[in-house]
Amino acid sequence: MNRRSGISLLDVVILILIVGIIAAILIPKTRLQKAEQSLVKCRAQMMAISDAMLKFYTTRGDTSLLNIGETGESEDTTAGAEAETTSTKEELKPHLFTDDTTLLRPYLPEEYSFTCPLDGDPYVIIVRDSIFYSISCPNGEHGQVIKGQATWNE
Numbered sequence: 001m002n003r004r005s006g007i008s009l010l011d012v013v014i015l016i017l018i019v020g021i022i023a024a025i026l027i028p029k030t031r032l033q034k035a036e037q038s039l040v041k042c043r044a045q046m047m048a049i050s051d052a053m054l055k056f057y058t059t060r061g062d063t064s065l066l067n068i069g070e071t072g073e074s075e076d077t078t079a080g081a082e083a084e085t086t087s088t089k090e091e092l093k094p095h096l097f098t099d100d101t102t103l104l105r106p107y108l109p110e111e112y113s114f115t116c117p118l119d120g121d122p123y124v125i126i127v128r129d130s131i132f133y134s135i136s137c138p139n140g141e142h143g144q145v146i147k148g149q150a151t152w153n154e
């Protein structure tokens, strides 16, 4: 009986040690994988904002212009008339970048968040009229996109 209880205590100690060792091996690995996944997702999201920014710029925020060329609407009977309407629209609305996420929202997938998947911190979007824009992750190592160029590709 004495021996039995001694063994079971030893069993428990060994079990705790084994579980501890396995956890020590696995936890950093999954943590690393999670960090890696969120890095990849974060960068893809920043590129998506950059694409949305360029679409916003070329359409001057008018999402209906996104379909130009795809759907030949009945209005543009001649090429001349089309060019005329385009130039009129250009005069009315200058090309601008925007840091207003609600304006960029229509150019992004439905399930989209303007936050880093690692910790949910919002992206920092800096815009200077039609000259400059940058999208930065608050987690510095995730990088930033400056005028469509990703810093992690440099």
Ligand SMILES: [Zn+2]
Residues within 6 Å of the ligand: 038, 039, 042, 043, 116, 117, 118, 137, 138, 139, 142
């Ligand atoms: Zn990030």
